[in-house]
Amino acid sequence: MHYLARVAAAAALFICSTLLPASAQDVELRSLDGSIELSGTIIGFDGEYYRVDTVFGPLTVNAAGVTCRGPGCPDLENFVTEVSFQGAPDIANQLFPALIERFAASREMAVRRQILAENRSVFALIRGEEDEVAARFYVTATSTDAGFDALLSRDADIALATRIPDASERAAAAAADQGDLSMVARSRVLALDALVPLVAPTNLVEALSLEDLARIFSGEVTNWQALGGPDAPVALHLMEESSGIGQDVAIRILDAFGQTASDAVIRHATARDLAQAVARDPFAIGIGTLSGAGNARIVPLRGACGFLSPATPSSLKAEDYPLTAPLLLYLPARRMPQLARDFFRFFESQDADRVIRRLGFVNQAITSTALTHQGDRLANAITMAGEEIDLDDLQTMVAAMQGAERLSATFRFAGGTTELDAQSLSSISRLARAIERGAYDGQELVFVGFSDAQGAATANLRLARGRAEAVRLALIEAASAGDLSRVQLRVQAFGEALPMACDDSEAGRAVNRRVEVWLQ
Secondary structure, X not given: OHHHHHHHHHHOOEOOOOOOOOOOEEEEEEEOOOOOEEEEEEEEEOOOEEEEEEOOEEEEEEHHHEEEEOOOOOOOOOOOEEEEXXXXXXXXXXXXXXXXXXXXXXXXXXXXXXXXXXXXXEEEEEEOOOOEEEEEEEEEXXXXXXXXXXXXXXXXXXXXXXXXOOHHHHHHHXXXXXXXXXXXXXXXXXXXXXXXXXXXOOXXXXXXXXXXXXXXXXXXXXXXXXXXXOOOEOEEEEEOOOOHHHHHHHHHHHHHHXXXXXXXXXXXXOHHHHXXXXXXXXXXXXXXXXXXXXXXXXXXXXXXXXXXEOOOHHHHHOOOOOOEEEEEEXXXXXXXXXXXXXXXXXXXXXXXXXXXXHOOOEOOOOOEEEHHHOHHHHHHHHHHOOOOOOHHHHHHHHHHHOOOEEEOOOEEEOOOOOOEOHHHHHHHHHHHHHHHOOOOOOOEEEEEEEOOOOOOHHHHHHHHHHHHHHHHHHHHHHOOOOOHHHOEEEEEEEEOOOOOOOOOOHHHHHHHOEEEEEEO
């Protein structure tokens, strides 16, 4: 029993996180009162916790509660954070170098970059006059696929992705004891981009639907005459199939209409290469990115019911544009070092916002627009509201809009649920920080729930109100450091009354299921 008691006492020191991989070496950990000893091979240390492979399996121990003996014991005073990132080249080559530089400057640290290979660099963060290395960030530009593979095989700590993991990757993560990649806590939204149809500046096509794009890129539509253009063959351009953008096009556009890409498609390694090729050819069309559109012209998306959805910073922030494409970081199922966590929080700062905007991506800074300036939305409400929405409902909604501003933070949900997506959780965090800073002191934030038109209007109204309340409660929890008595938080719902997209497709219905934030 004495032995079992010692094991139980030792287990009380452990928490259920894992740490950064390190060179395997022998250590002996002893509690400060000397009553508990644990031997094993150290497999990680994050500056606060040891991860040790023992006869009881891998265990995590708080360094503050033990002393360490043996050749594997790290230097607690001179610990260097080391984190490896791998994945999408748009993030690895463009965003990350600039964000690391700005993060270091905000901490009064210098950065030294060493190129280790054609696609791999290490960024050393240096602090103090003695050139003390605080962190090393290893960044490898490969692909979203390779980033997920490296995360699951533990060859990288963090995957850089331009799409969400597919079913096979989620299953592989579970099989590799890497947890559930679909959990929103496993991802961070770094910046926003969008899939956009691109044509040459001289091409006169005004708008295209998602179904038009599926028919074009499957080879079903081969001549511009079918789209109201000249008698000329359509030249097709897409990103490489293995790229995150190429896969996103296949999933969100082609697969959605039961189509596959034509053999005539010309593939490109980068979004900028694709845009340049399209811009030079008056009969070409491509699906590229908003950030990489270059001199090509972006064609607005059109719903079957006539809605137009242009790709703009405001429509991306609100997820009103149906092909918004967040740039994502996927985290391991373990605790990251403090400096790495500080780096992730830096993504929400104004410094990071400026870097993201300068590089052509869309940041998530909260902006506002007067609801009285959104005549198109009101016109849509009148012409496209659900059949069970009457004039009284519309008048009540318009009265509530008077004098209000719509914040860009908008919250989206899966059908029939109150579960927020990754971009929405990022918006919760942004809004919470603004409340903590006192940005809305003395004002009222109204969380306004809307739904698609599937099902009975009364049920949709209840669901919309439930979603609005879920957002309000999530914000209260996230803004725990703020004085919530200085701002009023209220819930309202209008169900089907204000559609943002056609309700005849899943993409349109997903846009309509939302909670907006109105500032009074």
